[in-house]
Amino acid sequence: MKNMIFNSNLKVSISGMIIMAILIFGNAFIIKAEAPDFSYSEQKKSKVVVPARTAADFDLLPNGERFAFWEDKTTYTKVLHVAMNNPQASDDNPGTPERPLKTINAAAQLLQPGEKVIVHEGIYRECIQPARGGTSPDKMIAYEVAKGEKVIVKGSEAWKPVFRPSTGFSIRMGPPVAAGEIPAAEETRVWMAEMPASFFQGYNPFTVRNTYRYISRWGRAGEPEWLARALLYRGAVYADGKPLKQVLGPAELAQNENAFWAEDPGLRLHIRLSKGVDPSSVSFEVTAREQIFAPKEFGLGYIRISGFEFEHAADGPPVPQRAAISSTRGHHWIIENNRIEWCNAEGIDLGSQDFAADRSTKGVGFIVRNNILRNIGVCGIAGPALDHVLIEKNIFEYIGHLNIERNCESAGLKFHGPNNTLLRNNIFRHIHHASGIWYDIAAVNCRIVNNVFTDIKTLFGGVWMEINFEQNLIDQNIFWDIHNDVENDGATPTPGQWAFGNGTAIRADCNEKMVVAHNFFGKVSRHAVSLNVYQSDRLVAGRTGLGFANKIVNNLFFDTPNRVYMAKKYDNFFDGNLYDSRNDQGSFLINYPEPIVWQNLSGWQQYFGLDSHSTQARITADFNAETCELELTIEGKLPQCQSLGDVMNGKATSAFPGPFMPDQNQLTQQVIRIKQKFPIEL
Numbered sequence: 001m002k003n004m005i006f007n008s009n010l011k012v013s014i015s016g017m018i019i020m021a022i023l024i025f026g027n028a029f030i031i032k033a034e035a036p037d038f039s040y041s042e043q044k045k046s047k048v049v050v051p052a053r054t055a056a057d058f059d060l061l062p063n064g065e066r067f068a069f070w071e072d073k074t075t076y077t078k079v080l081h082v083a084m085n086n087p088q089a090s091d092d093n094p095g096t097p098e099r100p101l102k103t104i105n106a107a108a109q110l111l112q113p114g115e116k117v118i119v120h121e122g123i124y125r126e127c128i129q130p131a132r133g134g135t136s137p138d139k140m141i142a143y144e145v146a147k148g149e150k151v152i153v154k155g156s157e158a159w160k161p162v163f164r165p166s167t168g169f170s171i172r173m174g175p176p177v178a179a180g181e182i183p184a185a186e187e188t189r190v191w192m193a194e195m196p197a198s199f200f201q202g203y204n205p206f207t208v209r210n211t212y213r214y215i216s217r218w219g220r221a222g223e224p225e226w227l228a229r230a231l232l233y234r235g236a237v238y239a240d241g242k243p244l245k246q247v248l249g250p251a252e253l254a255q256n257e258n259a260f261w262a263e264d265p266g267l268r269l270h271i272r273l274s275k276g277v278d279p280s281s282v283s284f285e286v287t288a289r290e291q292i293f294a295p296k297e298f299g300l301g302y303i304r305i306s307g308f309e310f311e312h313a314a315d316g317p318p319v320p321q322r323a324a325i326s327s328t329r330g331h332h333w334i335i336e337n338n339r340i341e342w343c344n345a346e347g348i349d350l351g352s353q354d355f356a357a358d359r360s361t362k363g364v365g366f367i368v369r370n371n372i373l374r375n376i377g378v379c380g381i382a383g384p385a386l387d388h389v390l391i392e393k394n395i396f397e398y399i400g401h402l403n404i405e406r407n408c409e410s411a412g413l414k415f416h417g418p419n420n421t422l423l424r425n426n427i428f429r430h431i432h433h434a435s436g437i438w439y440d441i442a443a444v445n446c447r448i449v450n451n452v453f454t455d456i457k458t459l460f461g462g463v464w465m466e467i468n469f470e471q472n473l474i475d476q477n478i479f480w481d482i483h484n485d486v487e488n489d490g491a492t493p494t495p496g497q498w499a500f501g502n503g504t505a506i507r508a509d510c511n512e513k514m515v516v517a518h519n520f521f522g523k524v525s526r527h528a529v530s531l532n533v534y535q536s537d538r539l540v541a542g543r544t545g546l547g548f549a550n551k552i553v554n555n556l557f558f559d560t561p562n563r564v565y566m567a568k569k570y571d572n573f574f575d576g577n578l579y580d581s582r583n584d585q586g587s588f589l590i591n592y593p594e595p596i597v598w599q600n601l602s603g604w605q606q607y608f609g610l611d612s613h614s615t616q617a618r619i620t621a622d623f624n625a626e627t628c629e630l631e632l633t634i635e636g637k638l639p640q641c642q643s644l645g646d647v648m649n650g651k652a653t654s655a656f657p658g659p660f661m662p663d664q665n666q667l668t669q670q671v672i673r674i675k676q677k678f679p680i681e682l
Helices: 041-045 055-059 104-110 184-189 224-230 250-254 601-608
Strands: 021-025 028-032 078-082 115-119 122-125 141-145 151-154 156-159 190-194 237-239 259-263 268-272 284-287 301-306 309-311 331-336 339-343 346-349 367-369 372-376 379-384 390-392 395-399 411-416 422-424 427-432 435-440 447-449 452-458 461-466 472-475 478-484 504-509 514-517 520-524 527-532 551-553 556-558 562-568 573-575 578-580 588-592 597-599 615-624 629-635 671-677
Touching (some): 104 115, 372 379, 395 411, 452 461, 478 504
Parallel strands (some): 078 115, 115 141, 379 411, 527 562, 551 573
Antiparallel strands (some): 156 284, 190 268, 237 284
């Protein structure tokens, strides 16, 4: 990257102090100054990462320490081969290239530490259950796809039945059907056929519903529409690769084309396709297995999975967490370069799987990178009790289609009690009926940096931080088009309407010591940042959360008519932010002490002492969710950005709000124009 020269005549004041030095790091400019004197002692003592624009700075955790990276350093002493399409393939073979194994699971029973399997092209319909793990980074067990080949592992079976017109049930049973919805002569468009019992080995997803252990505690069991979705079966039917809609009863086939209903006891399906489509001309697949890659035994470690496509798991909503790809309470796995798609509930589970699990051993050392998690019903990645986990360069998209967000486990990624996690350079998009990221209780020293959150429709938040008492950092992210879920309330809030969540970009509930810095917020339907105490009576670790000591600095807000919700002022700190001047009226909500008040920036500064060095400007912006390119124009005064604390030898942060990297020429213009792709690559 070429260096740039900062204008030496420019002077910037931070908390009334003149800049002592200007440091140049790559394309970024860093201002060196003493940290400002924050209003509470905890903030002065704490260490927080300075979001400088170098690749090495993205390696740091909030306490200033470098993340504990590790890699597979194994020199593999033996390689097995699996090639289902090889005429010589057999699970009785030794697994040589000339005499390969036929199934991946056969190799999984043979592999020893320091050995790997190379899987050759094909569609494998099986569940891989490793018998053992490795012992260290230099004695791992690896599962790899042969270079240049495509391997798909499916939890489904190809279904080639003989269809006949549906009998035994009337699609006109149940609630009345409006006249003309489906002519009587057309009723034969509903077909039925049997599935072989041999498809199901100890588990038939067409007999197991999507209910979960805590439905009576976290759910909407008293709400008929929500309960109807939760009572659907875990099984799925795919017609030419596309899922059919499952309905709860035969009468609903009258209102739904490309739909199916599973007749008890789960071995016969009734299907309605589009008008005129002959089912004999369609290729069908039906899900048959709960999981696709999952050890039977708890606690296996040092396993690497690389290059696979996993599809069609019939797993159930958490809890427990038994995802398509499951570590089964393991540790030190590397899951990389895979595509995980069309899972009923969860894509990957890490950690202890269950709230009731013995947590004497944490899920430590996971690396999940360069994967695509797509079309997953509840949660992309889930995990309780995790430590030192790296989640990077993944794409999470089209997650939440089961539409049971009130189960309180729905998100692109949800961790319970994570410690020392680094979540960077990911894309979260097209996520409906789920949050983007959810850190649920007791997160410590976790960083969410350089990610994209776009087109997220949620009852809660793009990022939800729930009752975390220790310091965590959310910095240099893009939040664009975060909106509330119309299932709950489709209205846009106005002054006088209280809303603690429902489409916020960052929602912090009874949260403490969170730092939100250098983010961009655009087109957020509810509050861009919500510091609420909705669960003020919930005891965690012996006390309730206060909503104190959070710090919101150096962010850029565009088209966010509801900028901030703050339950209590106390030791919360706002400064160095840049706001769109067109969103000023009543855009800051303070809930306590009563009465609730709505302020503009002037009142917020004058009467609450917040955002002292923040400014407003005329801002326009546009973001493309597919290319992740953002165009930004700023016309007006920039804020004085604030230091984040004593990290990196006391260096201060970038002088520009948001995650942007403008060059020297742009900064000298009256109108600043920036075009940049995210996540930033350094």
